[in-house]
Amino acid sequence: MSEEIEWWDYDDAEEMADAVAGDIGFIIEAAIDARGAAVIALSGGKTPIPIYERLAKAKIDWKRVTIVPTDERIVPLGDPLSNVTMIAKTFLPKGARVMPIVPAATADYKAAGRSADALMQDLHWPLDLCLLGVGADGHTASIFPGPDFDEALSGPNERRALGVMPEPLPKEAPVARVTLSRAAIVSARALIIAVTGDAKKKVIEQAIKQGPSSAYPIGRVLADAELPVDIHWAAA
Numbered sequence: 001m002s003e004e005i006e007w008w009d010y011d012d013a014e015e016m017a018d019a020v021a022g023d024i025g026f027i028i029e030a031a032i033d034a035r036g037a038a039v040i041a042l043s044g045g046k047t048p049i050p051i052y053e054r055l056a057k058a059k060i061d062w063k064r065v066t067i068v069p070t071d072e073r074i075v076p077l078g079d080p081l082s083n084v085t086m087i088a089k090t091f092l093p094k095g096a097r098v099m100p101i102v103p104a105a106t107a108d109y110k111a112a113g114r115s116a117d118a119l120m121q122d123l124h125w126p127l128d129l130c131l132l133g134v135g136a137d138g139h140t141a142s143i144f145p146g147p148d149f150d151e152a153l154s155g156p157n158e159r160r161a162l163g164v165m166p167e168p169l170p171k172e173a174p175v176a177r178v179t180l181s182r183a184a185i186v187s188a189r190a191l192i193i194a195v196t197g198d199a200k201k202k203v204i205e206q207a208i209k210q211g212p213s214s215a216y217p218i219g220r221v222l223a224d225a226e227l228p229v230d231i232h233w234a235a236a
């Protein structure tokens with residue numbers, strides 16, 4: 001379990017977005033100062049959109065920044081469900097390299113996972129940052145209960161990404177996914193969670209209490225994190 005989990009509470013999502021964008025900007029700058037480049041994983045879903053809008057306004061040398069999604073839904077690029085498409089909309093115009101880890105829709109989600117993993121191997125590891133979202137069912141990235149749950153949580157450390165078939169399929173995006181593995185997520189130099197609403201807060205609190213045997217994917221990830229984790233939360 002992480003030595004330290006720190007909660008940051010905000011009155012609203014806008015205030016949270018300012019703070020989280022500021023933290024991410026700082027992490028990117030520090031990596032560019034140290035290494036000349038930054039590699040970060042950004043979550044999909046809806047919550048981070050205002051964070052990304054603010055972050056994109058930061059004076060950062062975006063050409064030095066590589067962005068991968070923490071997870072991608074297996075849909076064609078450009079599809080409203082595609083996380084990379086959402087991220088690319090904001091950061092490609094800035095000059096960042098946004099990696100489409102699922103370049104085409106395919107019925108073979110395992111093969112999609114293997115090719116995403118191969119792409120990941122070319123990046124500089126560990127990630128400078130992993131920003132996670134959490135679903136109301138306790139999933140994070142696309143680590144879901146189902147046939148691939150154990151592999152996502154406990155596969156070989158060098159497997160950075162894999163294909164998963166959530167069971168049950170989540171209503172908001174009922175498709176197979178490619179996700180970063182738990183090992184790839186927890187190896188990141190900085191781990192930040194950004195969520196809104198009471199329901200998600202309760203799920204995360206319960207997951208932390210349950211510890212390493214948590215039924216919630218976010219609980220399993222947090223139980224394996226060694227560095228301090230910042231959880232940013234806004235009421236709505």
Ligand SMILES: O=C(O)[C@H](O)[C@@H](O)[C@H](O)[C@H](O)COP(=O)(O)O
Nearest residue numbers: 044045046047133134135140141
């Ligand atoms: O592709 C995904 O499903 C996400 O990356 C996922 O892990 C997301 O962060 C949560 O589902 C929260 O999504 P919302 O912010 O839309 O509630």
